[in-house]
Amino acid sequence: MISWLEDIKWNDAGLVPAIAQDAETGENLMVAWMNREALAETAELGVAVYFSRSRQKMWRKGEQSGHQQRVVEMRLDCDSDVILLKVEQKGGIACHTGRRNCFYKIFRDGEWVEVDPVLKDPKEIYRK
Template sequence: MMNATNTQPPSNDWLDEVRWNSDGLVPVIAQDAESGKVLMFAWMNREALALTADSGEAVYWSRSRSRLWRKGESSGHVQRVRGLRLDCDGDALLLSVEQLGGIACHTGRASCFYSELHAGRWVPVDPVLKSPEEIYG
């Protein structure tokens, strides 16, 4: 934000403090701002992080599609960013978000972390809130 005494645009030096991996990515955990529940894990590149900070909505890097991915672009389940933290090593991010629609996972669940290990098997423990067919058509 510019004012009368500073005509220079804001610096992006803060992006240089992130320790990007060899692919130019940083891991990101998205966490519900109110409950603290972990919603999902994703990746960001420099552009995704800058867009997230500028827009206030989560933008990730899709490794499978090799492109930027605005959370909610297909589902409408946007993540409004309430806070963004960098860990002590500078190599992981934590996004505190408001998850619109209450669904973070493409499976129609509130969180991507819906399976627990029970007796040597992964068991889904969280319900499907909306079927993927209803979300994506």
């Protein structure tokens, strides 16, 4: 067992939220979940590894799209229940929708409005 993993307050499902932030600009790119294995692998390999709740398995960011996240720095918040990954986003696309980041909707006049462009069609990114 890796002792530094014990410092984290994991939720009841054994997960912790992780924010991926552009190391150079500070832009928030995405939020995902990590289990112990994903966080340990991220620390070991220096690339972001998450746990997909929908697929119930490890998700190595960029394994299909090529949009890998090289981890520059890992931080733990004051409550020890959120991870911040400062990353170098390969390919300039972090979101599965083909956008730079996952925060492309803004609340305006009582509704969510998409404000950031699709940089690449997801059908071109995720060919099976």
